[in-house]
Every structure is written in C-alpha cells, then in structure tokens.
Amino acid sequence: MMARDYMLVICASDSRGGAGLQAALAQAALIECECRTVLTAVTVQSHEGVEHTEAVSCSLVKQQFESALKDGLPNVVLIGWLPPDPAMIGLIRELLTELRSRAEVQIVWDPVLKSTLGHLPAYHTELMSLVPLVSVMTPSLCEAWALCNVANDDHQANATLNADSAARQLQKMGASTVVITGGDIAGDEHQKDGAENDVLTGLKGAGCWVTDRVYSRPDEGIPETGVLTEFAMHQRRVSASAHGTGSHFSAAVAAHLSVGERLYDALLKGAAATRQALLNASGCERFDYGNSQARALPDDGDEWPIVTNIVSRIVTDQTSQSIGHRIHEQAAFTPYKPGLYALTDSVEHAKILIRQGIDTLQWRVKDMRPDYREQTLEVLNLCRKAGVAFWLNDDWRLALDIHPDGVHLGQEDLMDADIRALRASGVGLGISTHTDWEIARARFFEPSYIAFGPVFPPLSKKLKYPPLGIDRLTAWSQRYKAWPRTCIGGIVPDNVAAVAATGVGSFALVTCIAGGPADEPRIGETLRTLRNALDASQSGVDKIN
Structure with missing residues (x-):
C-alpha cells in the first residue's frame, strides 16, 4: 500500500456546488490535502432548497470504499449527509469499524439534518450507532438535540444549558469531541457564579458575533486539552449568506487534521476557513476581487476567531471594536515591544x-x-x-x-x-x-x-x-x-x-x-x-x- 495521508469523504454531491462533496473538495484543494471520495447520493438543489435526492446502491458505496483503500488507508474520514436508509448507514458503520481495526483513523461527522427537525425518523437507531466511532462531531444545536431525540422546541428557553447537555449526552454515547455550531442558536443566557446573568451575544439575531462551542476530553498527547476541555470560538459575523457553511466547517476540520494539524488548531482553522469560504463565495464587499485567488484562511489576525471559556461574559455593545473590550469592559493591556x-x-x-x-x-x-x-x-x-x-x-x-x-x-x-x-x-x-x-x-x-x-x-x-x-x-x-x-x-x-x-x-x-x-x-x-x-x-x- 502507498503510505500517503489522505482524507476519505463519504457524503452526497450538491448540484448547487456549495455543500456536501463539493465543499469537501474545495477545502481539501485550498490546503493541498489529498482527497478520495465515496458518493452516497446525488442531490438536486437550488436557492429554494433541496428539490430531490437519489441514493446510490449499497453495493456501489461498498465498491467505492474498497477501491479507495486499495491505494492506501486514510488518516481521516469525513462523513456528511447520509440518505435515510438503515441498510446504507449500517454498511458504513461496518466499513468504518473494520477500517479502524486496521489503522488509527480519525472520523469527522457532520450529521446534516433539517434544522426544523423535531423528532428523528425511523433510522434514528442506525444513525446513532455511528456516534461511538466518531472523533469529532459538528452538529448544529437543533441537530444535536434531534440526535439526542429531544423535540426542537425544548431548546428555546435556555440555549447554553441545552448546548452543554446535548454535547455531553453525545459524548456519553461515545463521541470524543463535539462542536455545537452557532448558526442556529437564537439566544444564550445562563447564570455565572450563581448570580450574575451572562449574555453571549453574536448569535442569530443578536448582532456581531458567531459562536461555536467545543466539548472535548483530556488527552495526554494534546497539552491544550489539559487547559480547557470546553471552550467557545467567537468570530465576527459576515453580513452575507451562502450555502453550505456547515459542510465547509466539517470539511476544513477534517482536511486540517489530515495534513497533521493538532485537534484544537484544526477546529480553530475550520471556523476561520468557514468564514473565509463565506467571503470568497458571497460577493461580500470585504472580499477583494482584485485578487481573484480564493484564500483558505484569513490573512489578518483580526479576522481569526478568539477562544474563551464557555462561560466568559460578552455584553451587548454594538459600538465596541474589540471583543476584549466587550468582555473586560476596560481598556486593553498597554502594548509593549520586549526587544x-x-x-x-x-x-x-x-x-x-x-x-x-x-x-x-x-x-x-x-x-x-x-x-x-x-x-x-x-x-x-x-x-x-x-x-x-x-x-x-x-x-x-x-x-x-x-x-x-x-x-x-x-x-x-x-x-x-x-x-x-x-x-x-x-x-x-x-x-x-x-x-x-x-x-x-x-x-x-x-x-x-x-x-x-x-x-x-x-x-x-x-x-x-x-x-x-x-x-x-x-x-x-x-x-x-x-x-x-x-x-x-x-x-x-x-x-x-x-x-x-x-x-x-x-x-x-x-x-x-x-x-x-x-x-x-x-x-x-x-x-x-x-x-x-x-x-x-x-x-x-x-x-x-
């Protein structure tokens, strides 16, 4: 076998070009990550949404998988949207279980479900059987709660506690790291130190910041996990929209893991790459089309996420130019050049x-x-x-x-x-x-x-x-x-x-x-x-x- 690291992508294609297989290939190409694919379905999509899906046969999925492995084993597998077919999901579980018995492989799963989903359909058990295999899961809050079989309406009263609870439930089911992406969270209030009310702004409808929450486990080989096992990544919201941001996030995380990035760095770069993909695709005025080459990651450090403890305070102040000012409500430390x-x-x-x-x-x-x-x-x-x-x-x-x-x-x-x-x-x-x-x-x-x-x-x-x-x-x-x-x-x-x-x-x-x-x-x-x-x-x- 060839001893080359590569990312194996198992997901559907997107005729609109912004999500699924197309997003994975785009993120892999931007950082020169080798990528091989297993197509699970063809989708027909437009700006109005998904119009039709057609799954490929289980035998064809198996043949694609086995063919990819003939030229070497992947070091990362990315799973995207899967057709609601218990037989196919069971097959993928068996293939991944056998793969992990042969090599140390990280599995990243973006459990793509409709954001309005209240209860998972009949293939819930089969879908949940993938969780123990997963290194990193990247659900939205709605998707996380759907996977935990909780009605969508339950999370509206207190988003932070529900994000915590949903992520920890998924970890108990076997997932090593869970990232609750921030795009569909409408509010985020909780009590700090038993008294002070903290408001984490920047979520949907709240203005300037997008927040993703990470729940991981201590790992002796990754010193960062000994500092924080749970943290939040905040980045400035782009005043534009594009198709497939969730797919870009999971794909970027998987691609960066595949080229050897550390776990937390891959998550951070996944968030930065998602925002950059939005700028590259949306025609946003902040994107310089005089330089037509799309960038994998922002050049300016100000455009990168910042990391906080999940309970860190961010008060609503739309005039502030710095997230640090929002948190500390004081001036920054005086800059100093040590020489x-x-x-x-x-x-x-x-x-x-x-x-x-x-x-x-x-x-x-x-x-x-x-x-x-x-x-x-x-x-x-x-x-x-x-x-x-x-x-x-x-x-x-x-x-x-x-x-x-x-x-x-x-x-x-x-x-x-x-x-x-x-x-x-x-x-x-x-x-x-x-x-x-x-x-x-x-x-x-x-x-x-x-x-x-x-x-x-x-x-x-x-x-x-x-x-x-x-x-x-x-x-x-x-x-x-x-x-x-x-x-x-x-x-x-x-x-x-x-x-x-x-x-x-x-x-x-x-x-x-x-x-x-x-x-x-x-x-x-x-x-x-x-x-x-x-x-x-x-x-x-x-x-x-």
Whole structure:
C-alpha cells in the first residue's frame, strides 16, 4: 500500500456546488490535502432548497470504499449527509469499524439534518450507532438535540444549558469531541457564579458575533486539552449568506487534521476557513476581487476567531471594536515591544545582562528560595535604575504587590490569574503560545505582547510542543503583526538572522546568554550580534512602512 495521508469523504454531491462533496473538495484543494471520495447520493438543489435526492446502491458505496483503500488507508474520514436508509448507514458503520481495526483513523461527522427537525425518523437507531466511532462531531444545536431525540422546541428557553447537555449526552454515547455550531442558536443566557446573568451575544439575531462551542476530553498527547476541555470560538459575523457553511466547517476540520494539524488548531482553522469560504463565495464587499485567488484562511489576525471559556461574559455593545473590550469592559493591556528579552533567575546574572544592554529582563524563578521576594525586589530596583523593563514570570500575586512592568503567564496560569486585577493595577501581561489555538486564546485577554515558541528545540528545557520553525514563525509574525510579539526557543547567533527576517521584532533568550562573571565578554558579544540582527530587521520594516 502507498503510505500517503489522505482524507476519505463519504457524503452526497450538491448540484448547487456549495455543500456536501463539493465543499469537501474545495477545502481539501485550498490546503493541498489529498482527497478520495465515496458518493452516497446525488442531490438536486437550488436557492429554494433541496428539490430531490437519489441514493446510490449499497453495493456501489461498498465498491467505492474498497477501491479507495486499495491505494492506501486514510488518516481521516469525513462523513456528511447520509440518505435515510438503515441498510446504507449500517454498511458504513461496518466499513468504518473494520477500517479502524486496521489503522488509527480519525472520523469527522457532520450529521446534516433539517434544522426544523423535531423528532428523528425511523433510522434514528442506525444513525446513532455511528456516534461511538466518531472523533469529532459538528452538529448544529437543533441537530444535536434531534440526535439526542429531544423535540426542537425544548431548546428555546435556555440555549447554553441545552448546548452543554446535548454535547455531553453525545459524548456519553461515545463521541470524543463535539462542536455545537452557532448558526442556529437564537439566544444564550445562563447564570455565572450563581448570580450574575451572562449574555453571549453574536448569535442569530443578536448582532456581531458567531459562536461555536467545543466539548472535548483530556488527552495526554494534546497539552491544550489539559487547559480547557470546553471552550467557545467567537468570530465576527459576515453580513452575507451562502450555502453550505456547515459542510465547509466539517470539511476544513477534517482536511486540517489530515495534513497533521493538532485537534484544537484544526477546529480553530475550520471556523476561520468557514468564514473565509463565506467571503470568497458571497460577493461580500470585504472580499477583494482584485485578487481573484480564493484564500483558505484569513490573512489578518483580526479576522481569526478568539477562544474563551464557555462561560466568559460578552455584553451587548454594538459600538465596541474589540471583543476584549466587550468582555473586560476596560481598556486593553498597554502594548509593549520586549526587544532583546533576557530570562534569568540569578541576581549576579541579571547584573551582567543589564550592563550588556538588554531591553527587557524576565525574572523567572521556578524554585523559590526563602530570599525570593528580597531578590526579586533587588533585581526590580536594578532594572528601574538602568531603564530596563522588569517582567515577573508566573507570580501574578507578587506582581500585584510590587508592580513590575509586567507579568508573563503560561496557558495554564491564565486559568487562575486575576486578570481584571492585573489590568486595573497597570501591570502588563505577556502570554506564552505554542499553537494557533493558544494564540486565539491569548488574544481574548488583549495582552501587552504575545510570545511564540519554541522556534527551535529549546536549549534549556523539553517542551510538549514541536518546534515552530521559520516558516510558521513567519506566518504568525505577518498574521498577528498588529500585536507586539516575541519568540523563544533555541535562538542563537547562528540562526538569529533567519529569526529576525520573520519580522517577529523581539527575541527571548535563555541558554545562549547563560554564564557567570567570567562569561561576560562572551555574553556581551552574543547580545551585540543579536542586537545587530534585531536592528537590521527593524530597519527593513521601517523602510517598508
């Protein structure tokens, strides 16, 4: 067999060209994902809706499936609309069960049902038998409740609780990750902390934001799932409509999984790709038809989703230009460009770094000694006298007490930190990110800067995340150029020119500037080399601007 990753699509064709098989092929082509197909039905559709469907035979479905596998096994299977034929659904279940016994295959299922469906017809049992096989399900709220055999009218009173309940029921039935897409939710109110009424706007009829809710399970191989198992993806609503957005979402998720994206990144990119497909297809005024090439994903980071805890508050304020302002009802953290950004846990080393002209020092002490507070204040005062910015790693409680220039937090730290208190105190906020999803989550807090990493394998510690490399760092630096950025991980004089050329604008340094007093000449020379690369890259940016 050929050892090539590809996505196998099992769904119906769409004569209108916007959904089903056509949407899957379009999303696969945009990111150069190999795609093979099993056609389950031919549909006749127009702007008035589905006019006719005609299923292919079960024997033909089986032949298509077996033929696709002759050239290798897929790494992802996408299931779309299936004809209401218990025999066909049973056949597909058997084929997928046998496939999963032969290889580790992720299965993405978009259970396409009519949005007005109240009770599932007679093939409910057969359809639900697919759920235990599914890695990712992408139903609308109506479809989720229909699959749970709950009348459509039941969800109108309290959409959030019903979305939670429906998703968790599907997980109990065997689905690993459930995404409740936001297009058909009319309202979303629930109680927070037992008292405060939260309103998540941007849903149908509520204005500016579209929200998809994700319910997943912890996975040791995916560190992000240890941070949030349930979260929401919000993106700006496009004032246009197009056919097949649900199909594009599931297809984009499957395609990105097929080319090796992490689970949460694939979900985020699926949401971004769906919005981009709407812009590409709708003739919306925001789409530049002077550049006729359709884009798989938005170029501008502002057009990407942001990620929040599902219970995060978003108040209705149509005049706000930032979702962060809606949530925090305060200004964003003051932007900050870290420049040459050195990390240390030694007072003597800090003195060397300050003498050698760093821009920013991060006091990163993991094993807190009895004199930790005293030493922290000493280094803070040294930085203040030298005009060097002082940032504290992790210890946001101490930051609220001593008021450094800022505090740097990891993704896990964001779960416990009092972000509102930091914002009110004037202490800046920097956030570590390793994936697209983590960047989307960091943007929610509107931090002073976002840190990307590791660029290369770190010299100082082992991480759970693979190195970004220059290509991804370049893409992120361009996409998120509206935010101050830095990067970390294996940066040394031999590779700094390539890092600087990405436009990231700052380097965070650890091992390459380590050492004691005897190493100061080498440390100084290293910092001068890095400074020259940084200044040269900034000069190029200034010329472009």
